[in-house]
Amino acid sequence: MASIELRNLCKQFDKTIVLRDISFTVREDEFVVLVGPSGCGKSTILRSIAGLETPTSGEIWIGGKNITNMQPRDRDIAMVFQSYALYPHLSVYDNMAFGLKMRKISSEKIDKRVKEAAVFFELSELLNRKPKQLSGGQRQRVALGRAVVRNPSALLFDEPLSNLDAKLRAHTRTEISRLHKRLKTAMVYVTHDQIEAMTLGERIVVLKDGVIQQIDTPLNVYRKPSNKFVAGFIGSPAMNFISGARINGAFQAGALNFALPSTLVSDCPDRITLGLRPEQIVVGTNSSSKVGFDLNVDVVEPIGNELLVYGRIGEQELVVRCDPRTEVVPDSRLPVFFDPSAVHYFDATNERSIVRD
Numbered sequence: 594m595a596s597i598e599l600r601n602l603c604k605q606f607d608k609t610i611v612l613r614d615i616s617f618t619v620r621e622d623e624f625v626v627l628v629g630p631s632g633c634g635k636s637t638i639l640r641s642i643a644g645l646e647t648p649t650s651g652e653i654w655i656g657g658k659n660i661t662n663m664q665p666r667d668r669d670i671a672m673v674f675q676s677y678a679l680y681p682h683l684s685v686y687d688n689m690a691f692g693l694k695m696r697k698i699s700s701e702k703i704d705k706r707v708k709e710a711a712v713f714f715e716l717s718e719l720l721n722r723k724p725k726q727l728s729g730g731q732r733q734r735v736a737l738g739r740a741v742v743r744n745p746s747a748l749l750f751d752e753p754l755s756n757l758d759a760k761l762r763a764h765t766r767t768e769i770s771r772l773h774k775r776l777k778t779a780m781v782y783v784t785h786d787q788i789e790a791m792t793l794g795e796r797i798v799v800l801k802d803g804v805i806q807q808i809d810t811p812l813n814v815y816r817k818p819s820n821k822f823v824a825g826f827i828g829s830p831a832m833n834f835i836s837g838a839r840i841n842g843a844f845q846a847g848a849l850n851f852a853l854p855s856t857l858v859s860d861c862p863d864r865i866t867l868g869l870r871p872e873q874i875v876v877g878t879n880s881s882s883k884v885g886f887d888l889n890v891d892v893v894e895p896i897g898n899e900l901l902v903y904g905r906i907g908e909q910e911l912v913v914r915c916d917p918r919t920e921v922v923p924d925s926r927l928p929v930f931f932d933p934s935a936v937h938y939f940d941a942t943n944e945r946s947i948v949r950d
C-alpha cells in the first residue's frame with residue numbers, strides 16, 4: 594500500500610498544454626475518481642502516474658518516494674485499460690500469471706494468487722480459455738484479475754467499463770467497489786461517466802481542459818459545486834441554468850422575479866446565473882417563502898421510478914424531476930415552485946459559485 598501524490602504536474606505535447614498545475618494526493622487506502630469530458634487530460638494523468646508519459650514539469654511521489662523519472666516497471670503499479678490489452682495467444686490463466694512469471698515468482702505462489710483472483714472475479718471455470726472465447730465482460734474481469742494478482746501498491750483504471758453493456762457495467766462497478774474494500778489499496782479510476790464517479794469515488798477530482806475544477810467527496814461535489822461547469826457536469830439530468838440580473842436585491846430573468854436570499858445579497862455580482870437541480874423544482878403551488886411559476890410542458894418522460902418533465906418558462910428550457918405518479922401531459926401548464934434559499938447561484942462573469950454562509 595502506498596499513497597500517490599501529484600505535485601504541480603504539467604504536460605505539454607508540442608505547443609499544446611494538456612495538463613496545468615495538477616496537484617492532489619491519493620491516500621494509501623483511498624479510491625479517487627478522475628472525471629471530466631473527453632480530452633480534458635484524464636488518461637494523461639493516469640499514464641503519467643504509471644510512467645507511460647513523462648511530465649513536462651512537476652513531480653509524482655508514491656509511498657513518499659519521488660518516482661517522476663522511474664521506469665514504469667519499477668513503479669509497483671498496475672493499470673487496467675479500456676481495451677483490456679490481453680495476450681490473445683495465452684489462456685486466461687497465463688494472461689493473469691504473465692506479470693508474475695516475469696517477476697520470477699515461484700509457480701506455487703503464482704498458482705495460489707491466480708486461483709484466488711479467479712474466484713473473486715468468477716473466472717474459475719474459464720481459466721483454460723483464450724481471450725477470443727470470452728465475452729467482453731469476462732475479458733474485462735481477466736484484465737482486472739491480471740492487475741490484482743501482482744499485489745501492486747496502487748491500482749489505476751482507465752475507463753475499464755466503457756465497452757460493457759449497462760447491466761454488466763453496473764455489476765462490474767460493484768465488483769470494483771468490493772475489490773477496493775478488500776484490498777484497501779490506493780486506486781485512481783478514470784471515467785467520463787458521472788454516475789461511476791459518484792458511486793465509486795471516496796473523492797472525485799473534476800477536470801476541465803487540463804485544470805482541476807474541484808476535489809471533494811461525491812456529495813459535496815453535488816451539493817456544493819465550485820463552479821457552473823462542475824454543477825452542470827455532475828448530476829443527470831443536468832442542472833438547469835437561468836441567466837439573470839440582480840436588481841435591488843432581487844433576481845430578475847424574464848417572468849422570474851424573486852428576492853435573493855439575504856445571505857447572498859451583500860457581495861453578490863450584478864449578473865447572476867441561477868442553478869436549479871431538476872429535483873429542486875417541485876410540482877405544486879407556491880407557499881410564501883418559495884418561488885412559484887407555471888412550466889409550459891413540452892415532453893413527459895416516464896422512466897419508471899421517476900418522471901422527467903421538459904418544459905419552458907418564457908424562452909428558458911427546464912427539466913423537472915417528478916414523482917412517477919404526477920399527472921401531467923404535454924402542452925399543459927404545470928404549477929411548480931422552488932426554494933430560493935436552497936438552490937445554486939453563480940457569478941455569470943467568472944462562473945464561480947456564489948457561496949452562501
Ligand SMILES: Nc1ncnc2c1ncn2[C@@H]1O[C@H](COP(=O)(O)OP(=O)(O)OP(=O)(O)O)[C@@H](O)[C@H]1O
Pocket residue numbers: 606609611629630631632633634635636637638785
Ligand atoms: N501523444 C499525444 N500527442 C499530442 N496530443 C496528445 C497526445 N496524447 C494526448 N493528447 C491530447 O491531450 C489531451 C488530453 O488527452 P487525454 O487522452 O488525457 O484525454 P482524456 O481526458 O483521457 O479523454 P477521453 O475521455 O476521450 O479518453 C487531448 O486533447 C489529446 O488530444
Ligand SMILES: [Mg+2]
Pocket residue numbers: 635636637751
Ligand atoms: Mg482517456
